[in-house]
């Protein structure tokens with residue numbers, strides 16, 4: 661039984677990053693695919709000291725711990741990852757069990773610009789360093805002008821993107 665977890669850096673309901681993860685999950689072919697929620701309170705040391713790590717963060721940590729592989733997609737916000745994604749990593753780092761350690765992870769990005777979020781994706785790679793996950797180096801998946809890249813059902817339109825994504829998921833499967 662293979663469990664795949666998807667973490668989208670965009671909270672938007674119609675997020676193209678969430679669509680990209682759904683396409684990836686179908687290509688990966690896991691027994692279960694779970695979409696994590698990172699709609700979390702902002703990390704605040706006072707909140708943590710007064711109430712502990714929020715239930716939603718503990719749920720996320722448990723989902724990460726149970727996953728056989730993880731896919732993360734980030735939008736590019738001002739040349740970096742979304743604040744929601746960085747905030748989720750900051751909260752996860754407060755969990756004692758380091759659930760990301762050793763996990764196979766594939767990263768990708770979808771953004772409005774021509775670079776497909778390449779700078780954000782490098783920032784995401786950097787953000788993951790402290791967690792000691794096994795982050796795939798390639799093939800890289802960068803979806804440019806993402807508002808036009810998916811059809812009405814959320815499927816990636818271009819064969820070239822589908823090809824890169826398929827090969828990336830094959831590489832991720834080989835790591836599990």
Ligand code: FNR
Nearest residue numbers: 670672675676677678735736737738739771772773
């Ligand atoms: C953006 N966008 C953007 N695009 C890009 O290619 N480079 C950038 O630096 C930025 N900066 C940026 C900042 C902020 C605050 C917003 C809201 C947007 C556009 C962004 O890539 C676009 O909204 C994506 O479609 C977001 O992904 P989802 O929500 O479709 O997953």
